[in-house]
Amino acid sequence: MPAVMIAQVAVEQTAIYFDKGYDYLVPPSMQETALPGCRVLVPFGRGNRKRQGIVLSVRQETALESIKPIAAVLDKAPLLSNELLSLGKWLREKTYCPQFDALKAMLPAGMSLRLVASYAIAPDVAPERMETLAPEERRIVQHLADSGAHVERERLLEIMGLSPESDLPEQLVKKGFLTRSDDSVRRIGDATVKMVRLALSDEETQALLEGKLTPKQREVVTLLSQAGGASVKEVCYFAACGVSVVNTLVRKGVLEFYANETYRAPVKERPAQDAGSIRLTDEQQKAFEQLLTQYQAGGGVSLLYGVTGSGKTQVFMRLADEVLKLGRAVLVMVPEISLTPQTLSLFYRRYGGQVAVIHSGLSLGERLDEWKRIKNGQAKVIVGTRSAVFAPCEDLGLIILDEEQEHTYKSESSPRFHARDVAKFRVKWHKALLLLSSATPSLESFYQASRGRYTLNRLETRYGDANLPAVSVIDMRLEPPGTGNALSGPLVEELQENLQAGRQSILLLNRRGYNTFASCRSCGEVVTCPNCSISMTYHTANGQMMCHYCGHMQPFTTKCSHCGEDQVRYSGFGTQRVEQELIDRLPGARILRLDTDTTMTRDSHERKLGSFAKGEYDIMIGTQMVAKGLDFENVTLVGIVSADQSLFSDDYRSYERAFALFTQVVGRSGRGKHAGRAVIQTYTPDHPVIALAARQDYDAFYKSEIASRKTMLYPPFCDLCLVGFVGREEEKVQAGAREFLHELKEVAQRDYPKLPLRVLGPAPAVVCKVAGKYRYRLLLKCRDTAEFRRFLMGLLVSFGKKRGFSEVTAYADMNPEGIL
DNA sequence: AGCACGCCGACT
DNA sequence: GTCGGCGTGCTC
Numbered sequence A: 001m002p003a004v005m006i007a008q009v010a011v012e013q014t015a016i017y018f019d020k021g022y023d024y025l026v027p028p029s030m031q032e033t034a035l036p037g038c039r040v041l042v043p044f045g046r047g048n049r050k051r052q053g054i055v056l057s058v059r060q061e062t063a064l065e066s067i068k069p070i071a072a073v074l075d076k077a078p079l080l081s082n083e084l085l086s087l088g089k090w091l092r093e094k095t096y097c098p099q100f101d102a103l104k105a106m107l108p109a110g111m112s113l114r115l116v117a118s119y120a121i122a123p124d125v126a127p128e129r130m131e132t133l134a135p136e137e138r139r140i141v142q143h144l145a146d147s148g149a150h151v152e153r154e155r156l157l158e159i160m161g162l163s164p165e166s167d168l169p170e171q172l173v174k175k176g177f178l179t180r181s182d183d184s185v186r187r188i189g190d191a192t193v194k195m196v197r198l199a200l201s202d203e204e205t206q207a208l209l210e211g212k213l214t215p216k217q218r219e220v221v222t223l224l225s226q227a228g229g230a231s232v233k234e235v236c237y238f239a240a241c242g243v244s245v246v247n248t249l250v251r252k253g254v255l256e257f258y259a260n261e262t263y264r265a266p267v268k269e270r271p272a273q274d275a276g277s278i279r280l281t282d283e284q285q286k287a288f289e290q291l292l293t294q295y296q297a298g299g300g301v302s303l304l305y306g307v308t309g310s311g312k313t314q315v316f317m318r319l320a321d322e323v324l325k326l327g328r329a330v331l332v333m334v335p336e337i338s339l340t341p342q343t344l345s346l347f348y349r350r351y352g353g354q355v356a357v358i359h360s361g362l363s364l365g366e367r368l369d370e371w372k373r374i375k376n377g378q379a380k381v382i383v384g385t386r387s388a389v390f391a392p393c394e395d396l397g398l399i400i401l402d403e404e405q406e407h408t409y410k411s412e413s414s415p416r417f418h419a420r421d422v423a424k425f426r427v428k429w430h431k432a433l434l435l436l437s438s439a440t441p442s443l444e445s446f447y448q449a450s451r452g453r454y455t456l457n458r459l460e461t462r463y464g465d466a467n468l469p470a471v472s473v474i475d476m477r478l479e480p481p482g483t484g485n486a487l488s489g490p491l492v493e494e495l496q497e498n499l500q501a502g503r504q505s506i507l508l509l510n511r512r513g514y515n516t517f518a519s520c521r522s523c524g525e526v527v528t529c530p531n532c533s534i535s536m537t538y539h540t541a542n543g544q545m546m547c548h549y550c551g552h553m554q555p556f557t558t559k560c561s562h563c564g565e566d567q568v569r570y571s572g573f574g575t576q577r578v579e580q581e582l583i584d585r586l587p588g589a590r591i592l593r594l595d596t597d598t599t600m601t602r603d604s605h606e607r608k609l610g611s612f613a614k615g616e617y618d619i620m621i622g623t624q625m626v627a628k629g630l631d632f633e634n635v636t637l638v639g640i641v642s643a644d645q646s647l648f649s650d651d652y653r654s655y656e657r658a659f660a661l662f663t664q665v666v667g668r669s670g671r672g673k674h675a676g677r678a679v680i681q682t683y684t685p686d687h688p689v690i691a692l693a694a695r696q697d698y699d700a701f702y703k704s705e706i707a708s709r710k711t712m713l714y715p716p717f718c719d720l721c722l723v724g725f726v727g728r729e730e731e732k733v734q735a736g737a738r739e740f741l742h743e744l745k746e747v748a749q750r751d752y753p754k755l756p757l758r759v760l761g762p763a764p765a766v767v768c769k770v771a772g773k774y775r776y777r778l779l780l781k782c783r784d785t786a787e788f789r790r791f792l793m794g795l796l797v798s799f800g801k802k803r804g805f806s807e808v809t810a811y812a813d814m815n816p817e818g819i820l
Numbered sequence B: 001a002g003c004a005c006g007c008c009g010a011c012t
Numbered sequence C: 001g002t003c004g005g006c007g008t009g010c011t012c
Helices: A082-095 A099-104 A127-132 A135-147 A153-159 A168-174 A202-210 A215-227 A232-239 A243-251 A282-296 A312-325 A341-354 A364-375 A386-390 A419-430 A443-450 A489-500 A575-585 A602-613 A643-647 A654-667 A688-695 A698-712 A730-751 A786-801
Strands: A003-011 A022-025 A039-044 A049-062 A113-121 A178-187 A193-198 A255-260 A300-306 A329-333 A355-358 A381-384 A396-402 A433-438 A455-459 A470-475 A504-508 A518-520 A537-539 A544-546 A553-555 A568-570 A591-594 A619-622 A635-640 A677-682 A719-727 A757-770 A773-782 A809-814
Touching (some): A003 A099, A022 A039, A049 A099, A049 A113, A082 A099, A082 A419, A113 A135, A113 A153, A113 A168, A127 A135, A135 A168, A135 A178, A168 A178, A193 A215, A193 A232, A202 A215, A215 A232, A215 A243, A215 A255, A282 A433, A282 A455, A300 A312, A300 A419, A300 A443, A312 A433, A329 A419, A355 A364, A386 A419, A396 A419, A419 A433, A470 A489, A489 A504, A489 A677, A504 A654, A575 A591, A591 A602, A635 A654, A654 A677, A654 A688, A677 A688, A688 A698, A719 A730, A730 A773, A730 A786, A786 A809
Parallel strands (some): A300 A433, A300 A455, A329 A381, A329 A396, A396 A433, A470 A677, A504 A619, A504 A635, A591 A619, A635 A677
Antiparallel strands (some): A003 A022, A113 A178, A719 A809, A757 A773
16 A cells, blocks of 8 residues: 555634544645645535635555545645644634634634635536526526636626525536536635715705705715715714615715725834833843843743833833844734834834734734734734734744733633733743733732742832822712712812813723613613613714614614603713713813724724823723823823722622722823822722722732632632523523533533532523523633543533534633623 | 435425 | 425534
């Protein structure tokens, strides 16, 4: 028997329960190119339909069994190194995702390929058989016979004037008139935003508005005649209509679509301007030296705990200098790129053309370019968000995870990884240093540092000896009842004073419109989304109620759908509501509202922050994002409108999050020459977390919180694994969760008697129904060990194979950030 | 998941 | 007698 080459391939569209490395024959013509890390096209399943795959490994073997050959190699050179292939395997084991999905997460989105079906006339179709076909079918066959070529499905259906979902070509394949092939590969194009504008002249538009239009059409036309162009999404939002209205107007020739690249290009010219030496304070110098020593000794993980304004970035830069000198790459991870423009520009100024940026604000093409620059070694300093942790550096020396406690580092969709864990894998591989940095470290990280698993460095001096702001806690119970005001008297007075002194203020709200629900004063019924079981939010801009989960909109009405009384009122306060109150109570103040509603286009965010910095506004009001990394000299007052909502969300981490948030917000005030003040409004003024945040006392907070985690058995003293169940029928989802639990108990008892395990649930998820699908969950208090992973993977595989629960999908999420 | 094969009911 | 329903098992 002659030896043949066999490639093990990770195939796309597999579920975890039948996911494995599939063996394929490497034909002689591909032996030079079908290397590990390359994408290939392989026949899969009974029908041998083509699927994409990634070669995991190649080996020689004597051919015994019949084995299918690889159909094509899609890349000239491997996209993934050995390191990243290994990381992919690790990712699959840790996050219970299919191998292909794990690897795909490491590739830039601009590289994704889509398989396209195309059809051609089958050989030897007897003309008389054509008679048996319906006219529609005959047209298709005739067209393909005439053209004599393969035609892509989409184009064929368009030419034939059929709907894109039509089943006719497939039927004709079954009947033997056509052949189908799936090896046509198309690059997924850049995501452009679909824009719409008026197609008529001003006079024509005017005439149209005087003529007959439906009310919604009139609304849209009026809106666009004022706004010029807008994205379809925006038009629908502000005109409170569906896309069909826009489509109709386009068909009538009143409007036209156009594409818009809303993304900003990464900085094109990149001269390094600021390559001089960095002056470190004694404290910074000490941290830097310790870190450098650790790096030279083979790296590992270190926590840099530095209070706000202690100059952590200076330390990063000095370390990066040293690592770059040795020709190794530096990866700088930030939680959200738009919140750290300062950090980004600092790195640009210092390292110029060596910098690459990776984040979702780039177009697909730009992301691809940056990825290539990293892969070929042109870019050695990579700044990016979560997905940048997979940057294809060949030789990595340093990874910095800035604001390491941020939840954005955890992926909430498959593969559900934490960038911190991936970074740990990578520094181990490269013998590099991982630097976790924060002013309010996660309990987990500080715990690891305190027991010596990570080294710890502290920066405790605020830059320029700026003082902490004076914090006053306002007891909202003492406010006169019945005013419905979100802002207390003392806070409004402070704002007034600040306004008169020509200084700026920042107000923090928890979530956009979190509390702006509408309820009936008569029967208490809350207006709830018909698709998702959550209360809807009132939006002033268009007078609509909106569901933040599925996007459903409906007009606000005072008539209660439950009791029929005319008593529905909206209450609570979202950002829009507080904005209105500020307008009423502080006439003349210039107010900037910053939240995801007003931040529809990406760079408007930065523009707004820019104009706030220039002093074009007096008061900025916003959600969490106002708390992050912004440094405005003239801000001397910050207010937390409602501390209680952060403190009392139903999550074991709510104190930790609230402490971090309050600490950051309070730290925003008084960063310049002037002393700062902070106001915290609450109904529980004696809550210890409030006092600790006011003093910025992390150590005391850590001490009390870690003690409670230990007694209550929460991370870091265990791991918390969520097993989620999703499906269209509530009973089946619930039954699935029960069945899973049943088997879990059985298998644990029989095969894993020593595994530490406590099970909570099954329970419906907090938001039980999202976009027509029901969700249940089990919560496992466990230890994330290899043995536990084998146990859970076994259960997931076995559940997936169960015929009776095929409409229910189960997934696992280790230490999720939020438990929705 | 997706797809083909197979074994039962409604039909020319 | 055949077409097509969806239950069942497999994917190198």
